[in-house]
Amino acid sequence: MIHIHHHEDVACLAGIVRVGDWESGIYVYVTDGMLVDTGPKVLEQALVHRLQEASFDSVVLTHSHEDHVGTASWIAQHKQVPLFIHEKGVDICSQKAQYPFYRKLTWGIRDPFVAQPLGDVHHSRSTKWKVLYTPGHAHDHIALLDERTGRLFCGDLFMGVKTKVILREESIPTLMNSLRTVLACDFKSIFCAHSGYHPDGKIRLQQKLGHLENLSGEILHLHSQGLSPHEINKQLFPSKPPIIAASSGEFDSLHIVTSVLAERIPFPSPDSILEG
Numbered sequence: 001m002i003h004i005h006h007h008e009d010v011a012c013l014a015g016i017v018r019v020g021d022w023e024s025g026i027y028v029y030v031t032d033g034m035l036v037d038t039g040p041k042v043l044e045q046a047l048v049h050r051l052q053e054a055s056f057d058s059v060v061l062t063h064s065h066e067d068h069v070g071t072a073s074w075i076a077q078h079k080q081v082p083l084f085i086h087e088k089g090v091d092i093c094s095q096k097a098q099y100p101f102y103r104k105l106t107w108g109i110r111d112p113f114v115a116q117p118l119g120d121v122h123h124s125r126s127t128k129w130k131v132l133y134t135p136g137h138a139h140d141h142i143a144l145l146d147e148r149t150g151r152l153f154c155g156d157l158f159m160g161v162k163t164k165v166i167l168r169e170e171s172i173p174t175l176m177n178s179l180r181t182v183l184a185c186d187f188k189s190i191f192c193a194h195s196g197y198h199p200d201g202k203i204r205l206q207q208k209l210g211h212l213e214n215l216s217g218e219i220l221h222l223h224s225q226g227l228s229p230h231e232i233n234k235q236l237f238p239s240k241p242p243i244i245a246a247s248s249g250e251f252d253s254l255h256i257v258t259s260v261l262a263e264r265i266p267f268p269s270p271d272s273i274l275e276g
Contacts, residue, residue, distance in 0.1 A: 002046045007197045008151055008189060013050055014196060015043045017067075019106050022242065026067055027196050029153060034124035035059045036144065036153045037193055041070035041108025048074060057081050060122055060129075061115065062155025063138040064089035066099060066107045068193060073111035086133065087117035089140035102246055118142060132182055136175025137166075143182055150188040152201060157182065158192045161207045163215070165241055165251045172212055172256055173263040179209040219260045229257045 005012040010031040017024050017040060026043065029036040035056040039047050048071070058081055061069050072083055072093070085093060093115045097104070122129045122144065130145040137156045144153040157178060166172070183205055190201025198204050215236070222232045237253035244252050 002043070002050050004050065005197070007191075007199075008149065010151070010191060010197075011054070012191070012197055013039070013047065015039060015046060017042055017106065022246075024067075025194055025196065027191070027193055029191050030054050030056055031151075032124040032127045033057050034122075034127075034129075035075075036191070037062055037068045037155070038071040038075055040067040040106075041110050042106075044071045044074060044108070047071050051075065051079070058122070058124065059083040060118065060142075060144060060153075061085040061089065061093075062143065062153065062193060063141040064092045065138055065156070066097060066103060066110045068155065069093060069113075070108055070110045072115070073113040076113045083113065083115040084118045084122060085115040086131075086140040086142050090115055090117050092140070100247070100250060102248075130185075132185070134178035134182060136171050136173075136178045139169075141178070145182075145185055145187055147186065150186060152182065152185075152187045152190045154182070154190045154201070154205075155193050158190060158198070158201075158205060158208060159194050161204065162211055163208075163256065164237065165243060165253050166255045166259070168250055168252070168255050170255060170259065171263075172216060172259045176209060176212050176216070179205055179212070183209065215256070216260045219257050220264060223261055223264075229254065229261060233257045 003014045005014060010029050013028045015026050017026060026039055028039045033056050038059065059075060061083060064085060076083060094112055096112055097110050118131050120131055122131055127146055130147055132143040132145060134141050134143045134157050141155055143155060143157055187202055189199045191197055218236060219232055233254045
């Protein structure tokens with residue numbers, strides 16, 4: 001089932017993906033003739049009914065993860081509207097899906113599709129959207145800002161105030177820099193791809209940045225006391241969410257620790273290793 005809610009002239013299409021005892025909300029948005037993200041392949045049948053009724057003539061993808069681009073190929077074939085993504089995601093989208101089996105089981109297997117690179121701005125029917133490059137969660141992640149109304153479509157930049165696990169390739173320091181980039185802008189509400197509409201969005205993102213800054217400080221402090229990354233992880237994250245085992249460690253709190261330390265620890269160069 002896809003439920004539709006309306007906030008600030010935005011149609012919020014909300015679905016839920018369940019696997020066993022785990023579930024995740026997923027949102028796609030339609031406003032001013034623009035679709036933001038397309039949802040996962042496993043929700044395609046339910047989404048198609050809603051998308052056939054919706055009026056849009058462009059699609060903007062916040063990043064290339066499969067839960068955000070899963071129905072893009074259907075849209076490309078049946079709606080015949082242009083799809084846009086950050087330039088670093090164009091080649092990924094055109095190729096066969098390359099991600100682990102547990103993610104294919106959860107979100108489905110997305111088909112290849114052609115997307116065009118986003119510029120610094122994107123024009124919907126009557127609105128000029130500022131495109132903000134916001135890597136950290138994904139190297140091709142963007143957010144869309146309407147400076148006139150203060151609406152921000154933030155993809156997976158928020159998700160929640162507290163971060164407990166991340167993907168192996170994610171970077172907490174990079175994510176914090178992206179949050180600072182966004183928070184330097186003037187906006188009020190956010191539309192998150194997993195937790196929906198937040199009228200107090202700027203406050204929520206400030207809270208998230210504050211949490212990550214405090215967490216990074218704790219990690220660096222414990223490391224200065226001689227604790228290893230695994231020891232720090234055990235102390236700061238004593239509970240182990242099921243996703244860690246289900247993903248064979250692709251999602252893990254340990255990656256939070258190592259990504260913070262990677263930004264602060266100088267690694268020896270190959271030459272210095274050979275000299276030693």
